[in-house]
Amino acid sequence: MVRYRKGPSKTISIKDVARLAGVSITTVSRVINKFPSVKENNRIKVVDAVQQLKFQPSVFAQRLATGQSNVVALVIPRYEGVFYSFYALELIRGIGTLCAAFKLDLLLHLTDTRDTLNLKGTGGIIFADLIGNKHQLVDAMKADIPCVVVNNYIDDLDVSCVGIDNKNGAEIAVRYLLSLGHKKIAHITGDLVTQAASMRFEGYKAALEKKNIAVKSEYVFKTDYSRGQARQAAQELIKMSKPATAVFVSSDSMALEVMAVAREMGKKIPDDLSIVGFDDNPSGLYGPVALTTVKQPLVKMAEEGIKELNRLISLKKSKQSKNVKKILLPAELVVRDSCKLLRR
Amino acid sequence: MVRYRKGPSKTISIKDVARLAGVSITTVSRVINKFPSVKENNRIKVVDAVQQLKFQPSVFAQRLATGQSNVVALVIPRYEGVFYSFYALELIRGIGTLCAAFKLDLLLHLTDTRDTLNLKGTGGIIFADLIGNKHQLVDAMKADIPCVVVNNYIDDLDVSCVGIDNKNGAEIAVRYLLSLGHKKIAHITGDLVTQAASMRFEGYKAALEKKNIAVKSEYVFKTDYSRGQARQAAQELIKMSKPATAVFVSSDSMALEVMAVAREMGKKIPDDLSIVGFDDNPSGLYGPVALTTVKQPLVKMAEEGIKELNRLISLKKSKQSKNVKKILLPAELVVRDSCKLLRR
DNA sequence: CTGAAAGCGCTAACAA
C-alpha cells in the first residue's frame, strides 16, 4: 500500500511564477499565451519558473477574464435505443479524439429531450442528431452560442450542420440490387422518427420508382432499429408466399439479425436472399458471409463537425459576421458477399 | 429559413439581479446558494428578478471564487478495441446519467496512455479501468484531486475503487457447467492485459482446481476480445480431436461468435456444445438460442463510482480526513438456453 | 438579517 504525500494545498498562481521569474504577472501571461513580444531571456526565465513550479493556469480564471470558453458540449438525446447503436459510440469516439486534438474540453450531455440546457459556460455545442430537442438548439442560438448539428441535415434553421447523404446511400444500395437483377426488393426501415431512417426509406423508394417498380407496402417493414423487431420482420419476410429475393436493411446490426434468421429458417445467404445493410459496422465482417453494406463516414462526420464548430468559435472571437456551412457527406457502397447475381 | 435575433451580447450578472430586486449582490448570492438567513420577502424579490432576467450564474466565476469545481472527468484509455465493447458504452451511459442527476458536468477524456492529464479545473476524476495509465492516477492523487477507479480493483494504491468480482463470476459460471456434468470445459479469454479478463481466467482455473480437474492448456484460447479472434478460437476448439463439451467465454460478443461458428460447422447448441458468456449483453437474447451468461452490474458500477466520487468531493470541501472505499460488486449467473445437462 | 469590501487568478487596455 503506497501512500502519496499531498502537495501544499495552496494552489500556485501566476503570481508565484512572476515572483520566481522576477518579472510581472503580465509578462508571465504573455508567455503563457505565446505573445511574440517578449524578450527571449525573459521568456526563458518564465518558462523555467513554470516548469519548476509545475504551474498550470486556472482555466476558470482564464475564462472569467476572457469571457470565452473552450468547452464543447456534445448533446445526445437520450431516446430509447441510441445507446445500443454503433452510431453513438463511433460518434463519441470521433468527437472525443478530435476534441483532444484541438485542445477542447468535451462535455458530454446525455439529455432528456425536455431538459433546458445550462448554456452558460459552454463555448460551443454539438448536437448529435435532433430528436424532439430542437428547442434546445433554438435556445442556444438565441444565446449566441456557436452550434453545429451532426447527423441531421437541417434546412429550416440558419445553423451549421453536417449530415450524411442517407437518401443517396440507400439509392445506391437498392440500385446495386437492381443491377444484379433483383426486382422483388424488400426494405426493413429503422426508426422513422430519425432523419437517417426516413431518408433511407426515401432512397429506397426513389431507386425503385426510377426503374418504374412499384413500392409494395408488404415489402416494407417498419422497425425501431432493434434486433428484436428486425428478427420479427425477417421472419415475416421469409414466410411470405412470394418472398422478396433481396432486402435492403437500414442498419448492419439489423441486417446481421436478418441473416441469422434466414439461416435458422434454412435459407442460404446469398442464394436464397440477398442482403444489403447500412453502417459498415465491423461486425458485418465476421459472419460466414461478409455483409455488403453502405459505409457511413461517421468519424469523418465528427471531424467535420468539430472543425466547423471550431471555425464558428474563432469567428465569434474576431466578431466577424456569422456564416453557416451545411455539409452533406457521401455514403458509399461496400460490396462484399451477401448479394447474389440473379440469372435473368 | 428562420433567423433568431441575438440577445443583448452583454451577459446579465448578479449585479443586474441585485439592482432589479433592490438588494445587494450579497443577498442575491445568498438566495442562489440557498442560505436560510434571508427574509422571505427579499427572497421572493430576488427569485422574481432571477426569473425575469433569466439569470444563470457564471460557473466560472463561481468556481474561481470558491476554488471548487463540479466537473467530473471520465478518463478512458484509448486502447485498441475498448470502443467496440459493450462495456464502454454502458459505462458512459451510466456515468452520463448519474452525473446529470448529481448536477455534475461530465468531461469525457479519451486518453492516450502517455498523456499527462490537465488536472486543474477538474473537481474529481473517474478512471475507467487502468491500462498503462497508472501514472495519471498517481499524478492526480498527488495533486489532491478526488479520484475513483472503476472496473478495476486496485490493491496497491490508497484510492477508492469499484470493481466487479470477475473471478467469482467466472467461478460461478464454470461451477454451473460442472454441475451439469461437464468435465471438458474450455475457456476463451479476453485480453489478458485487462484485469477483468485475467480475473475471469483465474476464476475458471479455480473452479476446475477445486474439483481436482486439471487445467489443460489446449482448452485455453487467448484472445484480445475481438470477434475475429473468437472466431478463430472457436474453429480450433471445434476441430479438436477430443473437443470440449462446454466453453466459458470471457464476453458475450465473443460467445455469440462462438455460437455462430459452431452452427456454421454443423454443431448444435447446446446439444453439441454448451456455452456461457460474460456481460449480459442484450444481443445475447436475440439468437435462436438465448445465451447463458454472467451479468455484470455495469450501470450499478457507474453509479457507485459517481456516488463515491461525490462523497470524496464533499469530504474534501469540509476538509475531513480522507478515507477510501473499495467496493467489489458481485456478478451473477443468468441461466438461459445455451447449456445442456450432460447425462452421466 | 443585510451590505460593503476584499479577493479568487487571469487578461487586456493603457502607459511608460
Add this chain to the structure above:
DNA sequence: TTGTTAGCGCTTTCAG
C-alpha cells in the same frame, strides 16, 4: 518590450 491597473462575476468575511 514591459509593468500598472482595472475589471471578469461570484463568494465570503466582517461590520452593522
